Amino acid sequence: MAQDDNSGAELAAADSSHAAHESDASPGTALIVQDAFENPGFPAHRPRVTDENPQREKRAQRTVYTLFYLSIVGSLWAVAAYMLFPMESNNAGDVRLNNLFFGLGAALALLALGIGIVHWGKSVMQDVELVDERHAIGGTPETQAAAVKVFTDADRESGFTRRSVIRNSLIAAIVVFPLPAVVAFRGLAPQDQLPVPLLSHTMWSKGTRLTLDPSGAPIKAADVTIGSAFHVIPEGLTDLEHGKLDEKAKAAVLLMRLEPGDLNELPERKDWSYDGIVAYSKICTHVGCPVALYEQHTHHLLCPCHQSQFDVSNHCEVIFGPAKRPLPQLPIAVDDEGYLIAQSDFTEPVGPSFWERH
Amino acid sequence: MNRQKRRTGRRHPLATVALLAIGLVFTGGAYAALSAGTTAQAETDTTSQQTIDEGKKLFQANCATCHGLSAQGTDNGPSLIGVGAAAVDFQVGTGRMPMQMQGPQAQEKPVQFTDEQVKQLAYYVASLGPGPDIPSDHLVNGGGDAASGAELFRINCAMCHNVAGAGGALTEGKFAPPLTDVSGVHIYEAMVTGPQNMPVFNDLNISPEDKRDIITYLKYVQDNASPGGFELGSLGPVAEGLFIWIFGLGAIVAITVWITAKSN
Amino acid sequence: MSTASPTTDTQKRSFTTSAAVYVNERTSIAGFIKELGRKAFPDHWSFLLGEVALFSFVVILISGTFLTFFFQASMAEVHYDGSYVPLKGVEMSVAMASTLDISFDVRGGLFVRQMHHWAALLFVAAIGLHMLRIYFTGAFRKPREFNWVIGFTLFILAMAEGFTGYSLPDDLLSGNGLRIIDGLVKGIPVIGTWTSFLIFGGEFPGTQIVGRLYSLHIMILPALVIAFIALHLVFVVVHKHTQYAGPGKTQQNAVGPPILPIYAAKAGGFFFIIFGVIALIAALFTINPIWNYGPYDPSPVSAGTQPDWYIGFADGALRLIPPGWEFVWLDRTWSFNIIVPLVAIGIFIVLVLMYPFIEAWITGDKREHHIADRPRNAPTRTAIGAAGVTFYAGLWAAASSDILATHFWLTMEGVIHALQAVVVIGPFIAYFITKRVCIALQKKDREIVLHGYESGRIVRLPGGEYIEVHEPLDEYDRWRLVSFESYAPLMIRPNARGKITAGQRFRASLSRWFFEDRIAPVTKGELESGHGEHH
Incomplete structure (x- = not known):
C-alpha cells in the first residue's frame, strides 16, 4: 500500500470537526482549513400550524380518523366486489371488472390507511427531534484489544497456527469436500447423451416432406407463389410423442419464393433451391430467436430480438446486426407427387454458435 | 304517466295489434333489405x-x-x-x-x-x-374459431405485427402497421395480396377458413378490452418499464417528499 | 384485572405494562427497545428510497405466496380448457395453463398476479434509484463500504429473482427470453455448450427448465434476498443513518425524529402507501398479458420481444454489437458478439461494486463519514456517476431500439448506430458536462456565500450607478454552503527507502484527476476580505 501522508504541512492534522476518538484516523489528502466557519448549532425549533392553532390540530385529527374509516370502507368494498363480480366462464369482460373493482377497493383500503398513519405522525404526534451521539464503529480500544485477546487465546489453546500440518490438512479437506456435490450436478442433463451431436442434427433427412406449421399439411411446389412466405416444419413433427418442442426448436424453416432472377446462389448450392423456392432455417445464428420477418420486395429477413438482418437473395448473408453467420439453407427438391421434400438434413448445425462448432 | 299505466296493470287491447304490426314491419323490412341486397x-x-x-x-x-x-x-x-x-x-x-x-x-x-x-x-x-x-362477407365477419386463428396469427403474423396486433419495426424505416382498427375485409385482402413488403399468404398457405379464423381472433382482440386493465399500447415490457419508472416511482417519490416535508 | 396480579410491586400496573413485563421477562427485549426505540432517524425524502424497495419486496413475498398456491411448475403438455376463448384447446405446458387459470378462473388471481409483477418492477427500480442516491451523496464511504457491496449484491439478486419469475409462465415472450439465454450461454468459450446442456436438462427447451427456475425463484433466491436485506438493515442500525450537512449536524451526531413513535408512524404508513400504490396500478394497468403471447413454441415470435426493464441493459448490449464479431480459430468458435457484451457488463458490475474501495484508496481518507455530500461538492465522483448512468442508459435504450424506431419515425439501423455512439462516446461527454456543471454550481455557491443572495432590488447610488442589493446569508444558510470537504491532489513523495513506486505514481495521477480543479469552501478570512469589494 502506498503512503497516505502528504507533503503539504496543511494536510497533516485531522479535520476539526472530527472528535477525539477519530483523531488517529488519517484524513488522507483532505484539506484542513484553519479558519473554516464553525457549525452554528441548531436553529430555533419552528412550531407547526397544528402546534399553535388548536382548531387546525382538531382538523388534522378528524382527517386522520376519517382516513381510517375510509380504509375500512375500501376493505369492505373489495370484499363486496369479490362477490358482486364473479368470473363467469368464457367472458374476459368479467375478469376485467373483477380485477378493477376488487383492486380499487384494496387500493383504497391500503392508501387511506397509509396516508392516515403518516398524517398522524406528521401533524398530530409531538414534533420531537432527537440528537444521537455517534460512536466509532470499531468500538473502544479496550473492546478491540479484548477481541484480539480472544483470538490469540483461542489460537494458543487450539494450536491452530502452531500445528500447521493439522491446519493445512483441514483446509485441504474443506476445499475438497464440496466436489461430490459439484459432480452430482452432472445429473442435471441426461447421462446418455452429448450436446454436440444433438446440436448438429435435426429431424430433416433425405425425402422428408416440408409441411405447414402448425397443421402438418404437405406443401406442393406449385402452391408457393412468388412473394409467399411459408412457415414450415418437417413431416412427422406433430406426431412426436416426446421432444416435439426440442425438435421444432432446431427444425423450423421459412420457405420463400423469389423471382429466380433475384436469387444469387452459391455455385455449390445451385441445386438446393427449386424454381426460385428457397428454404432457410428460421433459427437465428446469433442467439436463436426465430427470424421470420420477411420483406418480399427487399428480400430481407429481420430478427425481432436483436435486429440481425439477412439477405435472402444473397444466400442469407448478414447485412446488419450482431449475427455473423448466414442462416443455414435446407436443400430442397420436389418428389413425384409435386410435394416439396428435403434433399438431406442441414449441412451445418442450426441456431446459435457454440464453442465446439467449426 | 308511466307509473299510472303500470298501476292499471293491464295491456291495452291495441297492444297486440301494435306488436304484430311492428313484427311485420321488421320482417318485411329485413326481407326487403335482403332482396335489395341480392338485386x-x-x-x-x-x-x-x-x-x-x-x-x-x-x-x-x-x-x-x-x-x-x-x-x-x-x-x-x-x-x-x-x-x-x-x-x-x-x-x-x-x-x-x-x-x-x-x-x-x-x-x-x-x-x-x-x-x-x-x-x-x-x-x-x-x-x-x-x-x-x-372477399365475401362470411369470410371477414369474425365468425370463425378464435383459438385456431390466434395460433395461426402467432406463427404467420405476430413476428411483424406483434402478438396483440400492435405493430412493429421492419428494416430501413419500414414498419408493420398496427392491426387494432383495421377492418376484416382489409386484413383479408392484405393477406392474399401482400401489400408493400408483406409476404403473400395465398389460399394454399392459409386457407380462406384459416384467414377467417385469424380475422376472428383480431376481432376478439379489438372488441374485448384487456382483462387486466389499460394495455399501455400492448407494447410489452418496454411500456411497462417506462410506466413503473415515470408514473410508479414518480408518484412514490412525490409521496416521500410529502412524508418528510414539515407539516404546515 | 391488575389488582389480581400477583406482582410484588406495590403500585398498580396497567394491562399494557403487565404484558410488556411478561414478554420482557421471557425475551430480554427491554434492552433492545431501550437501545433502538428512541434512536434519531434523519429525515429526508431521499432516505425513504431504500424503504420503497424493502416494502415492495414485502408485497412481492405476500402476493408471491398466494400465487404458489395455484401455480404448477410443470412443462407437461396439456390442452387448455379454461375460460379464455382464444386459447381454448391449444396445447401448452401445465405452467402456462395454471398461470392462465390464475388469471381467468381464480377470482382476484389476476389482481394478485399483476401486483406481483408490478411490485417486482418497482422493487428493482427502487433499488436502482436508492443506489444512485447513495452513490451521488457519497454515502458509501467509510464505514459503509460493505453495505454498498451488500446492497449491490441485492440489486443483482433482485434481477435474478425477476428474470426467473418472468420465465415461469412458459409463454411465448419469456420462452424467447430463455432462448436468448440459451444462445448467450452457448456462446461462452469452453464451458458454454455443456452449461446450456446442464441448465436445460438436455436440448433447449427441454422439459425441465420451468421447474428448475421455480426452485430458484421461490427458495434459494428469496432466502438470499431476505438474508442480505437483514444484513443490510443490521448495518444501517450499527452505522446509524447518514444525514445531510446542516446547522447543528456533525459527524458525531445523528439528528432526526425518534424511531418511536414518529419514524415508526411514517415508515409504517409508508408501507401501506407503497402497498396501495402497487394495488392501484395492478387494478388499472395490464402487465405481462400472457394470454396475448400464447404458449411457448420455438417457431413464432412477437415483434417487440423484450425482457423486463432491468434485464434490458444486457439485451441492449447484445443488440449494439456490429456484424461479424465471431471467428473460428483453433477449430473452435469464438463468439465475440457474445463475449464482448458479457465482459463489458462484467467489468461495469465489478467497477460499481468496487467503487467505494477505489475512491477510498485515491483519497487516502480513513475517517468515518456520516455527512452525505451534495453531489456538486464531489465533482469528479458525480461526473463518473453521470458517465456510468449514460453508459447504462445507452444499453438500456438499445433494448427498445425497434420501438424507438417505430414511435419516433426513425430507421432501426439509425437508432442502433446512434446508441452505439451513446454507449462509446456518451460517457465521456456526460463526464465532461457534469464535471463543468458541478464546478459552476460550486462557484455559484461561493458567490452566494461571499456576496449574499440577489435580492432583486435595484438601487441607484448617488453617483448615478445602479446596483442590485445583495442580502447577506444568515449563519445557518451559510453553513449549508461551506460545510464540505475539499481534497488536494496527492503529491508524489519517495517512500522510506527513497524510491517512488509505480503504484504511488498511479495513485498520484488518479488523485490529480480527481481533485486538480477542486473548489474550496469559503473561509472566514475570505468572507471578511471579500466583503466590501462590491457594494
Whole structure:
C-alpha cells in the first residue's frame, strides 16, 4: 500500500470537526482549513400550524380518523366486489371488472390507511427531534484489544497456527469436500447423451416432406407463389410423442419464393433451391430467436430480438446486426407427387454458435 | 304517466295489434333489405361494364401517372395487371393509394375516394387480368374459431405485427402497421395480396377458413378490452418499464417528499 | 384485572405494562427497545428510497405466496380448457395453463398476479434509484463500504429473482427470453455448450427448465434476498443513518425524529402507501398479458420481444454489437458478439461494486463519514456517476431500439448506430458536462456565500450607478454552503527507502484527476476580505 501522508504541512492534522476518538484516523489528502466557519448549532425549533392553532390540530385529527374509516370502507368494498363480480366462464369482460373493482377497493383500503398513519405522525404526534451521539464503529480500544485477546487465546489453546500440518490438512479437506456435490450436478442433463451431436442434427433427412406449421399439411411446389412466405416444419413433427418442442426448436424453416432472377446462389448450392423456392432455417445464428420477418420486395429477413438482418437473395448473408453467420439453407427438391421434400438434413448445425462448432 | 299505466296493470287491447304490426314491419323490412341486397348484387353484374368504364376514367385521372395509362407500370409504380380487385380495394380503401410521396412505404391516409369509386377502380383493375377478388362477407365477419386463428396469427403474423396486433419495426424505416382498427375485409385482402413488403399468404398457405379464423381472433382482440386493465399500447415490457419508472416511482417519490416535508 | 396480579410491586400496573413485563421477562427485549426505540432517524425524502424497495419486496413475498398456491411448475403438455376463448384447446405446458387459470378462473388471481409483477418492477427500480442516491451523496464511504457491496449484491439478486419469475409462465415472450439465454450461454468459450446442456436438462427447451427456475425463484433466491436485506438493515442500525450537512449536524451526531413513535408512524404508513400504490396500478394497468403471447413454441415470435426493464441493459448490449464479431480459430468458435457484451457488463458490475474501495484508496481518507455530500461538492465522483448512468442508459435504450424506431419515425439501423455512439462516446461527454456543471454550481455557491443572495432590488447610488442589493446569508444558510470537504491532489513523495513506486505514481495521477480543479469552501478570512469589494 502506498503512503497516505502528504507533503503539504496543511494536510497533516485531522479535520476539526472530527472528535477525539477519530483523531488517529488519517484524513488522507483532505484539506484542513484553519479558519473554516464553525457549525452554528441548531436553529430555533419552528412550531407547526397544528402546534399553535388548536382548531387546525382538531382538523388534522378528524382527517386522520376519517382516513381510517375510509380504509375500512375500501376493505369492505373489495370484499363486496369479490362477490358482486364473479368470473363467469368464457367472458374476459368479467375478469376485467373483477380485477378493477376488487383492486380499487384494496387500493383504497391500503392508501387511506397509509396516508392516515403518516398524517398522524406528521401533524398530530409531538414534533420531537432527537440528537444521537455517534460512536466509532470499531468500538473502544479496550473492546478491540479484548477481541484480539480472544483470538490469540483461542489460537494458543487450539494450536491452530502452531500445528500447521493439522491446519493445512483441514483446509485441504474443506476445499475438497464440496466436489461430490459439484459432480452430482452432472445429473442435471441426461447421462446418455452429448450436446454436440444433438446440436448438429435435426429431424430433416433425405425425402422428408416440408409441411405447414402448425397443421402438418404437405406443401406442393406449385402452391408457393412468388412473394409467399411459408412457415414450415418437417413431416412427422406433430406426431412426436416426446421432444416435439426440442425438435421444432432446431427444425423450423421459412420457405420463400423469389423471382429466380433475384436469387444469387452459391455455385455449390445451385441445386438446393427449386424454381426460385428457397428454404432457410428460421433459427437465428446469433442467439436463436426465430427470424421470420420477411420483406418480399427487399428480400430481407429481420430478427425481432436483436435486429440481425439477412439477405435472402444473397444466400442469407448478414447485412446488419450482431449475427455473423448466414442462416443455414435446407436443400430442397420436389418428389413425384409435386410435394416439396428435403434433399438431406442441414449441412451445418442450426441456431446459435457454440464453442465446439467449426 | 308511466307509473299510472303500470298501476292499471293491464295491456291495452291495441297492444297486440301494435306488436304484430311492428313484427311485420321488421320482417318485411329485413326481407326487403335482403332482396335489395341480392338485386344490388345482380345490378353490379349487369352494370359491371359501366362500373369498369367509370373505374377506367378514375384510374386514368388519378393513378396513371405512376402506374401507366393502361396499368402496365412505369419506373415510379409497378404494373397492376393481375393484382386483382382485392389489392386495389386494400390500397385505395385504406388511403395508401394514391401515394403522397415516395418513401420507405406507402402510409395510411384519409381515403381519397367514395366506397363506390373504390369499387369501380377495383373492378377496372380486376378486368385487366385475373387476381384475388374482394372477399365475401362470411369470410371477414369474425365468425370463425378464435383459438385456431390466434395460433395461426402467432406463427404467420405476430413476428411483424406483434402478438396483440400492435405493430412493429421492419428494416430501413419500414414498419408493420398496427392491426387494432383495421377492418376484416382489409386484413383479408392484405393477406392474399401482400401489400408493400408483406409476404403473400395465398389460399394454399392459409386457407380462406384459416384467414377467417385469424380475422376472428383480431376481432376478439379489438372488441374485448384487456382483462387486466389499460394495455399501455400492448407494447410489452418496454411500456411497462417506462410506466413503473415515470408514473410508479414518480408518484412514490412525490409521496416521500410529502412524508418528510414539515407539516404546515 | 391488575389488582389480581400477583406482582410484588406495590403500585398498580396497567394491562399494557403487565404484558410488556411478561414478554420482557421471557425475551430480554427491554434492552433492545431501550437501545433502538428512541434512536434519531434523519429525515429526508431521499432516505425513504431504500424503504420503497424493502416494502415492495414485502408485497412481492405476500402476493408471491398466494400465487404458489395455484401455480404448477410443470412443462407437461396439456390442452387448455379454461375460460379464455382464444386459447381454448391449444396445447401448452401445465405452467402456462395454471398461470392462465390464475388469471381467468381464480377470482382476484389476476389482481394478485399483476401486483406481483408490478411490485417486482418497482422493487428493482427502487433499488436502482436508492443506489444512485447513495452513490451521488457519497454515502458509501467509510464505514459503509460493505453495505454498498451488500446492497449491490441485492440489486443483482433482485434481477435474478425477476428474470426467473418472468420465465415461469412458459409463454411465448419469456420462452424467447430463455432462448436468448440459451444462445448467450452457448456462446461462452469452453464451458458454454455443456452449461446450456446442464441448465436445460438436455436440448433447449427441454422439459425441465420451468421447474428448475421455480426452485430458484421461490427458495434459494428469496432466502438470499431476505438474508442480505437483514444484513443490510443490521448495518444501517450499527452505522446509524447518514444525514445531510446542516446547522447543528456533525459527524458525531445523528439528528432526526425518534424511531418511536414518529419514524415508526411514517415508515409504517409508508408501507401501506407503497402497498396501495402497487394495488392501484395492478387494478388499472395490464402487465405481462400472457394470454396475448400464447404458449411457448420455438417457431413464432412477437415483434417487440423484450425482457423486463432491468434485464434490458444486457439485451441492449447484445443488440449494439456490429456484424461479424465471431471467428473460428483453433477449430473452435469464438463468439465475440457474445463475449464482448458479457465482459463489458462484467467489468461495469465489478467497477460499481468496487467503487467505494477505489475512491477510498485515491483519497487516502480513513475517517468515518456520516455527512452525505451534495453531489456538486464531489465533482469528479458525480461526473463518473453521470458517465456510468449514460453508459447504462445507452444499453438500456438499445433494448427498445425497434420501438424507438417505430414511435419516433426513425430507421432501426439509425437508432442502433446512434446508441452505439451513446454507449462509446456518451460517457465521456456526460463526464465532461457534469464535471463543468458541478464546478459552476460550486462557484455559484461561493458567490452566494461571499456576496449574499440577489435580492432583486435595484438601487441607484448617488453617483448615478445602479446596483442590485445583495442580502447577506444568515449563519445557518451559510453553513449549508461551506460545510464540505475539499481534497488536494496527492503529491508524489519517495517512500522510506527513497524510491517512488509505480503504484504511488498511479495513485498520484488518479488523485490529480480527481481533485486538480477542486473548489474550496469559503473561509472566514475570505468572507471578511471579500466583503466590501462590491457594494
